Amino acid sequence: MTSIDVHDLTKEYGPRRAVDRITFRVPPGRVTGFLGPNGAGKSTTLRLLLGLDRPTSGTATLAGRPYVSLARPLRHVGALLDAQAAHSSRTGRDHLLVLAASNRIPVRRVDEVLEETGLTPAARRRVRTYSLGMRQRLGIAAALLGDPGVVLLDEPANGLDPEGIVWIRGLLRRLAAEGRTVLVSSHLMNETASFADHLVVLGRGRVLADTALRDFIDARVHPGVRIRTTDPAALENALTRQGHDAVRHPDGHWTVRHARVDDIGPLVSAAGVPLLELSAEEGTLEQAYLALTAVDAEFAARQHEEVRP
Template sequence: MIEIQNLTKRYGEKVAVDDVSFTVRPGVVTGFLGPNGAGKSTTMRAVVGLDRPTSGTAHVDGRPYRELRDPLRRVGALLEAKAVHKGRSAFDHLSALAATHRIPAARVHEVIGMTGLENVAKKRVGGFSLGMGQRLGIAAALLGDPQTLILDEPVNGLDPEGVVWVRRLARSLAAEGRAVFISSHLMSEMALTADRIVVMGRGRVLADTDIADLVAAATERSVTVRTPEPERLLDAIAGPDVTIGYEGDGSLQVRGLGAEQIGEAAGAARIVLHQLATTEASLEQAYLELTHDQVEYRSEVAR
């Protein structure tokens, strides 16, 4: 379990993490989201002792990482997949890690098999693709069979099969009672992987909640309507709290009324409907709404 309490990290005058508190619990996949520069990587680095907090604490199983007697067996982390000696083979890299933590050699073979590295285990890491490097980083994180996993952008560079594999791996590890802390910029994948979400923006926690609650609280449902008589439908459903938008495909997006109300109004006016469907909000929509004013680096859309 990871417990972060009032964590603050400053680099000179720059406040990277500002009084952050949240918990990553066993048996749960906790997703970690935020724009670039939000403080996610700094927070993860503080958990594993790579960054010393200016104030506050970041503990694993109730203790700072540096005080753990067998850290690789307690917490496995993928923070930078390229942090490997490029002249070593994947097998040698994992074997060296195992030797320093008194982990049996058999475990090296196990994680190589778990991560699909069998065919490249004896090849030098310097020749690995980005995706294979990610798999090696995950193998190293799993080496000590830890109860807590920290994975920073683990699907970066993976093909679709690899992305699905990471999702299933995270879910299966949580089902075994492990605490899984995972960051990603792929919202659709995070929605399928995580149980709980922590969102950061400009160094602060913006949300710490279940995905369903985040989506329900941050976004408003709309109803997609398609009709050959849009003007008549507009007259039938117009109201002070009703907003209607035109989509490029000819459909209407209606907010402020439910599908049942729109259907009843159309029926009473004898208006033909070709489509009437509630559009469920997505994690991506909720995230963008929540972080709209928290983006440090914003791109302009070309006109």
């Protein structure tokens, strides 16, 4: 199977280390979200994977082979790096025909991916007339052209309208379900949470986390329970008796941290507390991500201070 293997990869641009000895593996059959703030090294890693930039040290391979050794690379790996890469004076279809010819991909595929990305009506129009979302779709069409086992997408939801975002979510899920290796970089947390199974998080050129989405969130954000009642005194009494940590908010609702509805529900019911609302507060990817990067930023700040005389 085609997996992506990044091993001890380092890339320096002059004195700056864009990617600092990163190691991770992206297996097939699931969508891996590639997260990190701007400048964390996501795009550099993707360029290194595609042989566009040369690593200072380390390796990046696809199914055990470096990208540049592939004779017909688009049949193995499809990538969207920059939706602006298509020449604005060429038609969308001609743009894809160029790529198809370079890898001996049948012309039939060009029309198939145009159909798949909803660009058929615009296929013979010049790219200059395309909206940002259409250019994004054209870039995705180019990535899918060779029916590749590995799909790398850099910020695919950029510029897409709400329908487009729903579409890309479905597309990514389907590509993974078909057994492909899917790596999607993004800075949109809620969006990533909606399609990713697994996360690789970069920060300042290093891997900060490489874990399943659910575990990533659960390890950093504790779930809680949200309650509204007409009898706050009874609620507080019932909760504190059981050792729960309840907080009352100014608008009148309560949250019980580190708790689950399965435990709290029967408890308040047994105590006869009248309830207006009882719901689970799941941690979000955004909260987890911010918790992680806060720690990282703190670490960076401390390092910075230590360096000072």
